[in-house]
Amino acid sequence: MVTLHDNLQPIRPNHYYALQMPDVSAGLLPVIPLDRESATPLHRQVYAGFRDAILRGDLAAGQQVPSSRALAAELEISRFPVLDAYAQLLAEGYFESRVGSGTYVSASLPHRPGHTRPSAPASGSSRQTSRRSMLFPPYDRLPWRHGWGAFGVHQPALDQFPFDIWSKLVTRHSRSLRIHSAHNLHPLGLEVFRDAVCSYLRTARSVRCDPAQIMIVSGSQQALDITARVLLDPGDEAWIEEPCYPLVRSLLLGSGVRPVPVPVDEEGLDVEAGIRFAPHARVAFVTPSHHYALGVTMSASRRFQLLEWSRQSSSWIVEDDYDSEYRFESMPIPSLQGLDPCDRVIYIGTFSKVLRPSLRLGYIVIPADLVDRFAAVRFAMDIFPSYLFQEVLTDFMRAGHFVRHIRRMRSLYKARRTALVNSLHTEFGDLLQIHGSEAGMHLTVTLPENTGSSDVEIATRAAKEKLWLWPLSTCYSTTPARQGFILGFGNTPEDQTPAAVHHLRQVLRL
Numbered sequence: 458m459v460t461l462h463d464n465l466q467p468i469r470p471n472h473y474y475a476l477q478m479p480d481v482s483a484g485l486l487p488v489i490p491l492d493r494e495s496a497t498p499l500h501r502q503v504y505a506g507f508r509d510a511i512l513r514g515d516l517a518a519g520q521q522v523p524s525s526r527a528l529a530a531e532l533e534i535s536r537f538p539v540l541d542a543y544a545q546l547l548a549e550g551y552f553e554s555r556v557g558s559g560t561y562v563s564a565s566l567p568h569r570p571g572h573t574r575p576s577a578p579a580s581g582s583s584r585q586t587s588r589r590s591m592l593f594p595p596y597d598r599l600p601w602r603h604g605w606g607a608f609g610v611h612q613p614a615l616d617q618f619p620f621d622i623w624s625k626l627v628t629r630h631s632r633s634l635r636i637h638s639a640h641n642l643h644p645l646g647l648e649v650f651r652d653a654v655c656s657y658l659r660t661a662r663s664v665r666c667d668p669a670q671i672m673i674v675s676g677s678q679q680a681l682d683i684t685a686r687v688l689l690d691p692g693d694e695a696w697i698e699e700p701c702y703p704l705v706r707s708l709l710l711g712s713g714v715r716p717v718p719v720p721v722d723e724e725g726l727d728v729e730a731g732i733r734f735a736p737h738a739r740v741a742f743v744t745p746s747h748h749y750a751l752g753v754t755m756s757a758s759r760r761f762q763l764l765e766w767s768r769q770s771s772s773w774i775v776e777d778d779y780d781s782e783y784r785f786e787s788m789p790i791p792s793l794q795g796l797d798p799c800d801r802v803i804y805i806g807t808f809s810k811v812l813r814p815s816l817r818l819g820y821i822v823i824p825a826d827l828v829d830r831f832a833a834v835r836f837a838m839d840i841f842p843s844y845l846f847q848e849v850l851t852d853f854m855r856a857g858h859f860v861r862h863i864r865r866m867r868s869l870y871k872a873r874r875t876a877l878v879n880s881l882h883t884e885f886g887d888l889l890q891i892h893g894s895e896a897g898m899h900l901t902v903t904l905p906e907n908t909g910s911s912d913v914e915i916a917t918r919a920a921k922e923k924l925w926l927w928p929l930s931t932c933y934s935t936t937p938a939r940q941g942f943i944l945g946f947g948n949t950p951e952d953q954t955p956a957a958v959h960h961l962r963q964v965l966r967l
């Protein structure tokens with residue numbers, strides 16, 4: 458078994474790779490403009506090409522350069538001018554040679570940033586981007602989104618992942634590349650993987666599907682994007698939950714679609730309100746198993762109401778089942794898709810929660826008559842995600858490791874969830890209201906009125922102390938937004954929870 462600390466190193470990739478690898482590619486050849494007709498000898502041209510590339514910062518200190526033989530072959534010249542040029546660069550200290558290893562740009566040269574941007578665009582030249590791109594909300598590197606640690610949302614217990622099994626499978630598939638996986642270009646993804654996903658979904662999620670309806674994508678965010686491209690035109694209306702997963706709103710805005718926020722109460726999406734606000738919306742985007750961010754499970758009567766609305770209005774429902782694997786107090790809730798007699802639900806799932814978000818693997822279950830449209834859109838995007846992890850995950854699932862891992866994580870997360878709820882009660886009494894702690898890898902707390910600061914201000918302050926609080930208000934499309942925090946518990950061991958919650962109290966100043 459790979460140890461906790463070994464596994465956690467990659468979470469700080471710069472640190473990890475600095476120990477093992479130079480941070481620049483070895484043996485890369487800069488563009489060396491050679492003019493065979495020129496009066497300047499070839500060795501001076503090769504010399505000048507390297508020197509200029511180093512001075513511009515295109516070649517970094519410590520970077521390996523090609524061997525003289527390889528460079529001569531690449532430039533289709535004799536080796537002598539290359540040897541002369543290398544000798545000159547060595548003599549002047551631009552290059553250094555390491556015995557038995559090759560020739561490098563001198564490590565002692567000062568670091569130069571690569572190409573620098575011109576300080577101002579040439580006057581009068583247009584640098585206009587599309588109106589469409591301007592519809593997306595700005596990309597902010599929000600501090601709470603990027604920190605790893607207590608309360609981080611969407612952060613699984615990586616140290617508990619069976620990396621030893623996983624890495625053997627990765628090695629096996631990397632070593633034995635089959636022509637089928639090197640060449641097949643099917644926009645639905647790898648067939649054997651779709652089979653494995655299909656049997657999992659039928660059994661564990663009561664999804665009605667056939668492998669031919671499953672499309673493998675790079676996570677549920679891409680699934681939502683492809684689905685919106687297939688179902689919606691600019692100017693169309695789409696229901697979104699209020700509050701909702703913020704990136705659903707972003708992608709709809711970016712597609713020119715008008716998102717219509719529909720309130721969520723203790724039974725889930727208020728379908729009657731949706732019908733009042735936008736009866737002819739083309740699509741409803743919902744998280745019925747575990748609402749993001751309040752954690753509500755949509756009641757049976759609301760599910761039937763929603764299905765009935767979609768039947769009557771010929772609209773579509775997009776079911777984002779992003780973390781259904783983890784329910785702590787009851788059996789898993791069967792999917793909405795499985796209840797739909799009219800095939801109007803597009804079902805979306807992801808491996809981000811059970812495995813890890815950086816894997817970028819998810820899936821769409823597409824109504825049979827829409828598969829061709831989805832495939833056409835997908836093919837014009839990036840065709841499919843890398844086959845390597847699709848193959849690895851197929852074996853991981855077929856051998857039972859996937860289900861075993863879910864089972865282990867369910868009891869681990871349950872214990873971590875309970876520790877968090879208990880600590881919140883101990884530290885805050887009734888000051889904070891807890892929502893949605895029955896499932897998933899996060900719960901939500903709402904703040905009392907008059908805390909003096911907004912949740913965004915508190916989260917910004919907390920991030921400076923390495924406490925990663927996701928402000929609830931950012932999930933709202935309308936004002937006034939409820940103030941609170943989405944608190945992840947997946948990566949926080951129980952014995953660290955009381956200290957983290959105590960820290961939370963200090964940051965909240967309650």
Ligand SMILES: Cc1ncc(COP(=O)(O)O)c(C=O)c1O
Nearest residue numbers: 611676677678702749779807809
């Ligand atoms: C409700 C919801 N939908 C979609 C996503 C996107 O997940 P991913 O693209 O990593 O599969 C998330 C991320 O956590 C989410 O919470």
